[in-house]
Amino acid sequence: MDAKRDKSEQRLQSPASFKAFMMTNSTESNINLYDHLTGLLMKVMDEHPQNAVDVIEYMSHDVKQTFLEDKQKTLRDLPQTIAAELLADQQRLLFSRPEEAGHEEELMETPLPNVSEIGFYLEQAGVGLGREEMQRVFLALKQLVEWQALPRCRLWGKILGTESSYIVAEAEYREGEEEEEKSSEELAEEEEREADTQENEMDPLPQSTYKPLPPVQKEALGTGANKFVYYVCKEPGLPWVKLPSVSPAQITVARQIRKFFTGRLDTQVVSYPPFPGNEANYLRAQIARISAGTQVSPQGFFQARDEEGDEEDEPAQDSFEVNPDFEDIPVVEMAETLSTWVHHVQNILQQGRCTWVNLALKPGEDSNEEGEADEKEEPDEPEPEVGPPLLTPLSQDAEMFNIPPWTSKVSSALTSQHAVALQRSNLWPGAYAYACGKKFENMYVGWGLKYTGEGYSPPVPPLPQKEYRSGPEITEAVDSRLEEEQVLKQALEEQRAAQEEMEGIDDEDEEEDED
Template identity: 75%
Template sequence: MNRMDGNQDRNEQRLQSAASFKAFMLKNSTESNLNLYDYLTRLLIKVMDERPKNVVDLFEDMSHDMKRGLFEDYQSTLRDLPQTTAAELLADQQCLLFSWLEGAEQEEELVETPFPNLNEIGFCLEQAGVGLGREEMQRVFLSLKQLADSQALLRCRLWGKILGTESSYIIAEAEYQEGEEEEEQSTENAAEEEEREARTQENVVDPLPQLTNSPPPVVPKEAIGTGSNKFVYYVSNAPGLPWVKLPSVSPAQITVARKICKFFTGRLDTPVVSYPPFPGNETNYLRAQIARISSGTQVSPQGYFQVGEEEGDEEEEAPRNSYEINPDYEGIPVAEMAESLSTWVHHVQHILQQGRCTWVNLAVKPEEESHEGEEAEDREEEPDEPEPEVGPPLLAPLSQDAEMFNTPPWSSKVSSTLTSQHAIAVLRSNLWPGAYAYACGKKFDNIYVGWGLKYAGEGYSPPVPSLPQKEYPSGPEITEAMDPSLEEEQALKEAFEEQQAAQEEMGDSDEEEEDD
């Protein structure tokens, strides 16, 4: 009986192990969605049908052929097309810069080009140790040519490149044309009319209480073609991409831009989140920084420009804001320009604290407001006129520039001391890192390649924490004593009573002696 029970148990175990192994063979693969049981069944059926010789040697090849046949319907000989990258798209757009019609060069030889020779400028900038590189400079040169042809610009030059966190800005500087001033004024007037209509509608629906304290007057924007709006600027993220014209800058934007420090993203429609709040988006912030950089770093050799004579200026003390090329300029030696800052001058007007290049008196009211004020019975006394703000004159030498954070505003050098006869004078701004100028003979140029931020001094380093205070000095006066026992208290009490008794006896004896 025991042997029969043992054989029965073994058979049951074998059946269970066979069932579990069959379940394992029926498990589908995650890659091919096949199971070993069906695969072996098909392979054995194939062996039974074909009955090849030396089946042991051909078994692996038959398995490989059968597996290839199973996946033949699902495989394809065609490859997936790779996705076009951003670099390839940019290359396709830059290919258009190198293609133009035949005969265009012959026509251009007869007409004066509106932009300088960037190849020569790039070579000089390479000697100065700055620039965009020959390949990118050539692309920028062709892109400026495309801009000048499409916009019919009279003069166009490469202002520089401002770096951003996502992409950069290539900036071109051009002169205003006669039709652009009317277009910008019309757009500004339309925006002002929309604001007025919105205010009137709000007042009709729900009139708000009038404030007794009037807000400070708004500093008016400088006229187009003068001051900080003397030139128009176009920006592009890369050569070959479309150029975008920047709007004119307002004094409020320049004033707030002086108080904030923000990196550029490379997208013009990005809002500028800062405190104090900036009146505009990154387009306006970029235009304000361009005006500030141009005002502080656009320099030229002394004598290259001369102050122009404006018609209708009767007052001799009126500041001059225009200049013209001096035809009698003969050039300054390179060694002298590298040693002395007095040989360099600013040919862009200084921006005052008011946010304008020319000061305007805000205390003077317009004619309409003055008539309304006269009709009012309670008229306040007019305040004293403020003192006009005066900045450095045009074509002021760089030696008059003030230091900031114990740092000289400029650094000058010669491009090469080995071949000084072919070297150029290089000037670098320390207050606007990235601004460079070079001069050689009768040629000079300015360029800016940087983050568009002004030098703000060394980084803040927190003070070293003071030394930790010492522990309170321990001594018998402050050390906590152990509580005495009952026997010690009684002994102390008896000693204290004996001491008092002895003192009383001594006092009685002293009184008796005094009586005697």
């Protein structure tokens, strides 16, 4: 037994075995004594503390804590979810097919057009959103149609913004559909009326006899500028938001201001004159203006609808239908002349409506029921405003800023038999229309602003005026002293007295001559 103990002591006392013993890692902290002592000695040599033997325990604790911190730094933090990954998770739902959908629904007529085909033709013309984005937009429109049960829906376009953009979908109005909430200006007007009535009841004020004209009434849903309903979303996969209907006041003010869109519908529009609403209302007004000026189609594709009723009734200005006997126009001819294209959306009048309304008439009053005597009593009745009729050719569009309103071209001059005809609006940059055979489509991709001519350049300042020539007539006299003024005053008095004496002598001579 003693021999074995001696051998073990010799084995431990050997330098190699002792170093291996010191480099054995601890089962708790995973640190070995050799590295710990090495770090402790290096710390003592670097810092040279006074009374090192007294603080060696604290320094040993600091060295051990440093080893633990270095090992903890190697741990990887959990990656944070970025906005692109969140958007990808939401867009992944667009590619999932509902289990309830069957083959029978696929065979039914879809309310969506073939967006992939539209993207192909727009790509031939050199415009569009790209194949990948068009496919995601098509799936987003399909999701909108399923959730809202829309009878017809199409991609209107994309309006760019400073923070984010708007993808706009145009849907047909469903009968019986009403607005869920009142607009902001209507709520403000009601609050003002309630406040005025309360003040008048408590302390009645003198009433003014002036009666301003009533505000222009908003067109009913499904007619005029509110014929279609529009939905917007920032990215495919994000929720769609329904835009409110547009009022004539919003269209009138939108014509007088120029504001970039931010991408937030609840943003207040700061402008002069003040805009009655937020960015959602401003966006809806710009969509109405762009649609009225740039929605075009081949001539003869639509025809006036023959409505049953009294022959005396005027036909609706926005009533048209697809012409079943339409024959496609050659692409080269559509690119050469603007007479082969027509507007199929009503023009917006200066009043802010598509149909003129007489503000001089009281609500419920009909001008046809009045007699001729009443007409003679009101000679200042405003003349009704009339705009261009529906299906007016593009050749009748007026030029602005000495540029043509439209630019025509063919997608390919080499293979004209497979090319498409393209119309680009110069007044609304970003509005395009293509036609190929019996197929056509309109799309807008831009900032939602109208062309206002060349950029403003301030005029050159005029040349500086010449100095006024000085002379004795305008030379300022030097102020005289008090003694000089007194001498001048005395001389004037003597001159005046001498003049009076001369006048007296002349009067006496005249009297003697008379005698």
